[in-house]
Amino acid sequence: MNEVVRQARNKLLAAWQYRWIGVSVAWVLGVVSVILVSFLNDTYQATARIHVDTQTVLKPLMKELAAQPDIDQQVRMLARTLISRPTVEKLIALKELGFEVTTPEEREQLIASLVRSINVQGSGPNVYTLIYRDNDAKRARALIEGLVTLFVESSTGGKKQDSAQAMSFINQQISQYEEKLSTAENRLKDFKVKHFGVSGATQQDFFARMASLSDEVNKLKLDLSAAQRSRDSLRLALSSEAPQLPAEALPVRERSGPTETEIRLDAQRRALDDLLRRFTEAHPDVGAARKAIADMERIKRDEDELNRRRTPTVGTAPPNPVYQQLRVQLANAEAQTASLQSQLAMQQGRLDVVRSQAGKVPQIEAELAQLNRDYEVVRIAYQRLVERRESAAMGAKLDESSQLADFRIIEPALVSPNPVFPSRVAMALGALLASLAAGIGAALGMAMAFPLVADEQELAQLTKRPVLGGVSLSLDGPAKLAARWQLVQFSATVVIFLVSATLWVLWIYFSSKAT
Numbered sequence: 001m002n003e004v005v006r007q008a009r010n011k012l013l014a015a016w017q018y019r020w021i022g023v024s025v026a027w028v029l030g031v032v033s034v035i036l037v038s039f040l041n042d043t044y045q046a047t048a049r050i051h052v053d054t055q056t057v058l059k060p061l062m063k064e065l066a067a068q069p070d071i072d073q074q075v076r077m078l079a080r081t082l083i084s085r086p087t088v089e090k091l092i093a094l095k096e097l098g099f100e101v102t103t104p105e106e107r108e109q110l111i112a113s114l115v116r117s118i119n120v121q122g123s124g125p126n127v128y129t130l131i132y133r134d135n136d137a138k139r140a141r142a143l144i145e146g147l148v149t150l151f152v153e154s155s156t157g158g159k160k161q162d163s164a165q166a167m168s169f170i171n172q173q174i175s176q177y178e179e180k181l182s183t184a185e186n187r188l189k190d191f192k193v194k195h196f197g198v199s200g201a202t203q204q205d206f207f208a209r210m211a212s213l214s215d216e217v218n219k220l221k222l223d224l225s226a227a228q229r230s231r232d233s234l235r236l237a238l239s240s241e242a243p244q245l246p247a248e249a250l251p252v253r254e255r256s257g258p259t260e261t262e263i264r265l266d267a268q269r270r271a272l273d274d275l276l277r278r279f280t281e282a283h284p285d286v287g288a289a290r291k292a293i294a295d296m297e298r299i300k301r302d303e304d305e306l307n308r309r310r311t312p313t314v315g316t317a318p319p320n321p322v323y324q325q326l327r328v329q330l331a332n333a334e335a336q337t338a339s340l341q342s343q344l345a346m347q348q349g350r351l352d353v354v355r356s357q358a359g360k361v362p363q364i365e366a367e368l369a370q371l372n373r374d375y376e377v378v379r380i381a382y383q384r385l386v387e388r389r390e391s392a393a394m395g396a397k398l399d400e401s402s403q404l405a406d407f408r409i410i411e412p413a414l415v416s417p418n419p420v421f422p423s424r425v426a427m428a429l430g431a432l433l434a435s436l437a438a439g440i441g442a443a444l445g446m447a448m449a450f451p452l453v454a455d456e457q458e459l460a461q462l463t464k465r466p467v468l469g470g471v472s473l474s475l476d477g478p479a480k481l482a483a484r485w486q487l488v489q490f491s492a493t494v495v496i497f498l499v500s501a502t503l504w505v506l507w508i509y510f511s512s513k514a515t
Contacts, residue, residue, distance in 0.1 A: 018447060019443055026435045029434065037424055044136070044416060046133075048148050050408070091114065117133055137415045141415045152407045167393065177378060177382040184371070185375065187371060243320055261299055265296040275289055
């Protein structure tokens, strides 16, 4: 605690060194505040309270038959009537308000200012408060009085005008929604025609069709595989059969006896047998005999082939009955295979189409649901608008035949005797306190910006070195007198500032009371 007190004392001593700067700032801000507040005027608030009585005998009887505005609608209607441009223009034209405009620009600025200044507040059930603020109390009261008069007088005509506007707006909306409804119906019809057979089906239907077609495709594949195997086996059997009977079945001429080559071959074979009894296989004569036998056998085969070619046939060979039967069976197998392939291709195509459509079903269902939802929204809105038109027509006739609302002035236009906050007195006090705070803040700010060393401890903290001791300042007589004179001057300056500011605030207070 002692350390805190010491630091606070040092800060105050440092700020005391810049006291004249603080006083100067306070004086400057005080003079500026005097000038600004002098150009400001007090604002007075005028109010009036109106009660709108809507409790009549016809209202509960026509509750569900005719359109009747509720309290919120009445508040919006009242606010729109008060701050509308025609009403404000009528207020400007009142002579007792004293508005003087010479140019269109000034007129527009005045209208905008009045629109922002007039306020309507609901202060209870069917009770509304009109509020307006102005620098002139008499003008504020006159404006509220004129506003109440215009509002009460224009309430009846405003109802008829609003009813006509409402009917015109509803008829316009009905025409627009008729076009929207027709467009939605055509869009839904075109979508169903485009996706015929898919838009009304569900995924379960497509899954059942896919399962049935898959079974048919699998069965056709098995039948086609069996037919292809049968066809291949018939082709293999047919390739191994000759179209006609073999040539050995035909009659040929018989020979009269052995040929010369056969006789020589028989003699050579007997000679080889005789050589084998005497010699081995490695003997040269045995090898030569075997070579001669091989040459003679080749010559004999050539002669037999030549004789066979030269042998004339007795007649044409008959067709092979097995070959003909195999050809008929192969033709039937080829036809059955082609038929099964065609059926398989057709069923596979149908299966692919169903699969592709089944993949689009969620998207089509979502689009159809969106179209149905849009159509339903437009249809409901159109139906409600038609009902509202009938209700509005009956409500307009009800307004013409009777008065559904009665305007009663609870409190006439009154002006508060005291100006609203912030008044000139409040601004003057605030300026005085702000000037003093700014002067003190300026002195403290200078002390913080340009710090001074007040004692040994602060010097040690600043230099981070030990301090051996300190030297005190002793003032002589003339120096003490000069210090006291400076203190007197400073005190007199502060006192003059406070007295001047207090007198200025009192003058503003009494001048506001006088007005």
